[in-house]
Amino acid sequence: xxxxxTKPAAPTLRVQGLNVRYGRGALKAVNGVDLTLSAGRLGIxxxxxxxxxxxxxxxxxxxxxxxxxxADLMELEGxxxxxxxxxGFRKLRGKDMALIMQDPRYSLNPVRSIGDQVAEAANxxxxxxxxxxxxxxxxMLDRVRIxxxxxxxxxxxxxxxxxxxxxxxIAMMLIARPRLVIADEPTSALDVSVRAEVLELLDELxxxxxxxxxxxxxxxxxxxxxxNEVAVMYKGRVVEMIQDLTQAKHIYTQGLLSALPxxxxxxxxxxxxxxxxxxxxxAQS
Amino acid sequence: MSTKNHAIEVRGLDxxxxxxxxxxxxxxxxxxxVRRGETLGIxxxxxxxxxxxLRCLTGLERxxxxxxxVEGSPxxxxxxxxxxxxxxxxxxxxxxxxxxxxxIRRAITEPLRCMGLAVRPGQVEDALEQVGLPGSFAERxxxxxxxxxxxxxxxxxxxxxxPPILLLDEPTSALDVSVQAEVLNxxxxxxxxxxxxxxxxxxxxxxxxHMCDRILVMKDGRFVDEFAPEAIAARRATxxxxxxxxDASFV
Numbered sequence: 001x002x003x004x005x006t007k008p009a010a011p012t013l014r015v016q017g018l019n020v021r022y023g024r025g026a027l028k029a030v031n032g033v034d035l036t037l038s039a040g041r042l043g044i045x046x047x048x049x050x051x052x053x054x055x056x057x058x059x060x061x062x063x064x065x066x067x068x069x070x071a072d073l074m075e076l077e078g079x080x081x082x083x084x085x086x087x088g089f090r091k092l093r094g095k096d097m098a099l100i101m102q103d104p105r106y107s108l109n110p111v112r113s114i115g116d117q118v119a120e121a122a123n124x125x126x127x128x129x130x131x132x133x134x135x136x137x138x139x140m141l142d143r144v145r146i147x148x149x150x151x152x153x154x155x156x157x158x159x160x161x162x163x164x165x166x167x168x169x170i171a172m173m174l175i176a177r178p179r180l181v182i183a184d185e186p187t188s189a190l191d192v193s194v195r196a197e198v199l200e201l202l203d204e205l206x207x208x209x210x211x212x213x214x215x216x217x218x219x220x221x222x223x224x225x226x227x228n229e230v231a232v233m234y235k236g237r238v239v240e241m242i243q244d245l246t247q248a249k250h251i252y253t254q255g256l257l258s259a260l261p262x263x264x265x266x267x268x269x270x271x272x273x274x275x276x277x278x279x280x281x282x283a284q285s
Numbered sequence: 286m287s288t289k290n291h292a293i294e295v296r297g298l299d300x301x302x303x304x305x306x307x308x309x310x311x312x313x314x315x316x317x318x319v320r321r322g323e324t325l326g327i328x329x330x331x332x333x334x335x336x337x338x339l340r341c342l343t344g345l346e347r348x349x350x351x352x353x354x355v356e357g358s359p360x361x362x363x364x365x366x367x368x369x370x371x372x373x374x375x376x377x378x379x380x381x382x383x384x385x386x387x388x389i390r391r392a393i394t395e396p397l398r399c400m401g402l403a404v405r406p407g408q409v410e411d412a413l414e415q416v417g418l419p420g421s422f423a424e425r426x427x428x429x430x431x432x433x434x435x436x437x438x439x440x441x442x443x444x445x446x447x448p449p450i451l452l453l454d455e456p457t458s459a460l461d462v463s464v465q466a467e468v469l470n471x472x473x474x475x476x477x478x479x480x481x482x483x484x485x486x487x488x489x490x491x492x493x494x495h496m497c498d499r500i501l502v503m504k505d506g507r508f509v510d511e512f513a514p515e516a517i518a519a520r521r522a523t524x525x526x527x528x529x530x531x532d533a534s535f536v
Contacts, residue, residue, distance in 0.1 A: 047461040048432075162331075191330040192488055193533045218461065259466035261495030263518040269473060270466035270495070 010078060012180055012212040013037040013059070017072035020054050020063065020236075029054045029067075031236035037180075041203070041213045043223035046233035047256070052216045055233070056182045059214075060099050061089050077179055095125040097180040098173035100202075103189040104165025108157040114141075115153025118172050125176035140171040144201060163194035170202055177209045184216045199226060220245070220256055232256075235282065252278055289357065292450050292482040293319040293342065298351035300337050300506075311337050312349070313506040319450075324476070324483040326497030328490060328530065334506040335486045339452045342484070343374045356449065366400050373443035377455035379435035383427040389413070390423040393442050400446065408445070416441040416471060433464035440471065444479075453485040457492060469496060490517055490534040502527040 013035065020030035030051040035042065046052045058069045061081075074081040076097060084092065101107040109117055118137035122128045128136050134153075141149045144167040157165060166186060173181065183202060187195040203226065206213045217223050224230055224245045231238045232253045240250045248254050255273030300312040312334045319325045329335045340346040342353065344364040353360050360368050373396075376382040383392050393412050394404050410420030416437040427435055436456065443451055456472070457465040469492065476483060487493050493500055494517040502510040502524065510524035520535065522528045 047463060192490070193330060193530055196533045220462075256462060259463045261466075261469070261491045263491050263494035263514065266495065266514065266518070269470045272466050272470065273463045 011036050011038045012077055013214075014073055014075045015059070015071060016074075017070075018055065018058060018074065019068075019070045020051070020058050021068045022064075023066045028236050030058065033231075033233075033236075033238050035214075035231065035238075037212050037214065039210055039212050040229070041206075041215060041227040043227035043230040044214060044216045044233060045218065045220045045223050045230060045256075047218060049235075050233040051236040052218075052233050053184055056099065056184050056214065056216050059180075059182060060093060060097060061086075062093075062099065094121065094173075094178070095176045096178055097182065098176070098178040100166075100169055100173050100181065100183040100186050102185040104162060104169050105157065105189070107169060108165060110157050112156075113153065114155050114157070114160070114168055118153075118168065118175065121172045121175050136175065137171075140175045141168070143205065144168070144171045146171075162190050163198060166190060166198050167201065170198070170205065174205050174209065174211075178211060180212050180214070181206055182214045182216065185218070186215070187222075188217065188219070195222075220253075221260065234278075251281065290321050291318045291354070292321045292323075292356060293484070294352075294354040295342075296352040298338070298341060298349060298353065300334070300341065300346065300349045302348070311506050312341070314351070315506075315508060317501065317508065319482060319484055321449075321482055322480060323498045324485060324496055326493040326500040327484065327486045327503055328488060328493050328500060329486075329503035330488060330530075333503045335503050336454055338503075339374060339454050339484065339486055342452060343372050344369060345374075370400060370446045371448050372450050372452060373446060373448040374452045374454060375436075375439050375443050375456050378459050379432055379439055380427075380459070382439055383435055385427055387426075388423065389425050389427070389430075389438055392427075392438060393423070393445055396442060396446050402446075412441040412445050413438075415444065415475075417467075431464075432460050433467060436460060436464075436468050437471065440468075440475070444475065447479075448481075450482045450484070453483060455487050456485070458487065458489060465492070472496070490531060494518065502530065 015033065015035040018030055018033040019028050021028055033055055044052045044055060054063065057063050063069065071082060115134060115137055118141060119133040122133040122136040126136060138149050138153065141152065146152050146164065146167060152160070160168070186202065187198050190198060215223055215227055228243070230242050232240050232242065232250065234252045239252050240248070242248055242253070245257060248257060251274065258271035259273060261270060295315055295317050298312055298315040302309045302311055315338065327335045327338065337346060341349045347362050355368060355371055390409050393409050397404050409423045413420050413422055418434060418437050422430070430438065457468050460468060475481060485493065485496055494514040497514060500512055500514065501508045504526050510522050510527035512522060516522060517531060520531050522531055
């Protein structure tokens with residue numbers, strides 16, 4: 001092991017039998033999902049509608065009121081999340097667990113300056129006031145490698161680029177040193193050339209703070225390269241857990257992988273997942 | 286200068302938006318050719334001007350200068366119906382490119398009506414079947430279709446005028462990978478069956494490498510590099526920006 005001085009720590013997050021339903025529908029958007037995460041990086045991949053974002057939001061209790069969440073077990077560092085009332089959860093949200101969303105253009109407040117927004121996070125979660133909150137914000141923005149921090153703090157979200165916006169989001173979410181960071185498609189709204197940079201930054205900060213990270217994405221190659229373990233979701237279920245792509249056994253995962261165009265292995269036509277077989281398998285289970 | 290083998294020839298294409306302080310030179314003196322039957326890829330990041338190039342080619346953009354030839358004959362800012370027919374565009378977002386309150390039948394016959402052409406009985410059903418959708422979808426509304434099905438409708442709509450050239454602006458970036466595979470396969474099949482020429486714009490290098498015969502890398506309104514798809518597999522480019530793009534695409 002690389003970290004000798006820690007005893008085998010209790011998992012940061014333990015979830016068993018997570019079910020989510022929307023409205024009165026009988027269909028489970030999330031169906032019996034189990035997740036365990038110690039300090040490290042867990043990936044959740046799947047296509048649209050697979051329930052991957054719903055899992056992230058269920059953990060943060062950010063689903064709309066029409067959603068019903070049930071779980072046999074849902075613990076963050078030994079604390080039972082199911083027993084917390086909304087008030088207790090509000091203290092925990094943003095402080096102990098944070099969510100980084102897809103598009104900074106929508107998740108940042110358009111009418112407040114960058115500095116104000118990051119300072120607000122410092123105020124809410126670290127109890128810092130005025131000058132002290134702004135200083136903490138400036139320090140955090142510097143850590144996410146924003147140049148000219150002083151002038152950027154006076155800018156509004158529409159004045160900065162997507163990559164910069166996402167670094168601001170990361171600064172806001174990590175300022176309270178949360179134990180668990182959930183990043184839901186943190187790079188898919190960004191240009192290719194800044195994606196890697198943003199991911200590396202997120203990874204570096206999360207490691208530095210000893211937090212755990214859940215990375216939710218549709219991009220199976222990116223997630224596999226980045227995470228220790230990957231949960232592949234299909235229609236609300238985790239169909240398999242893999243450490244790397246070569247282990248993929250489930251036909252859905254294999255289908256997903258072979259549908260990706262691969263420049264080093266050019267083909268005339270791409271392989272299309274066998275939906276009939278998938279449906280058959282589903283009907284059996 | 287015109288050659289019979291070229292579907293599109295572009296010389297000195299320039300696009301400038303705004304004036305004075307707000308002057309924004311989006312496309313800078315581009316020269317390029319698209320050979321008949323080839324798939325040309327243009328890659329670049331947001332704001333590099335790649336979509337503007339496609340808009341100039343179709344005639345959606347009016348404020349360009351330079352020279353554009355389509356199948357050997359020069360086109361101007363005002364296009365004849367025949368010139369418009371030759372180049373059809375498939376847009377990125379199938380959720381935004383179909384009118385939400387028009388049935389699929391109307392979406393597909395719209396180009397025909399614009400061109401003043403008669404709609405043959407059964408033509409809509411044929412067009413749908415050509416892109417692998419059941420003919421009964423003609424009576425549906427866009428919200429009753431999935432993203433992949435909508436993009437098939439958009440392709441059917443572009444093909445209904447039998448254009449020799451199809452311009453594709455990020456045709457699969459709003460779709461899931463398995464659906465993307467189906468749509469890319471459909472595009473390959475159509476190209477083979479109808480001897481089409483494609484110009485495809487994307488930021489996804491692996492999609493571009495899969496589809497294209499030749500790839501141009503665009504940055505700040507200029508082409509900075511050109512290579513064959515094999516160069517992406519080998520991860521080698523001559524221009525440093527193109528190299529950076531390739532490196533960043535494959536983590």
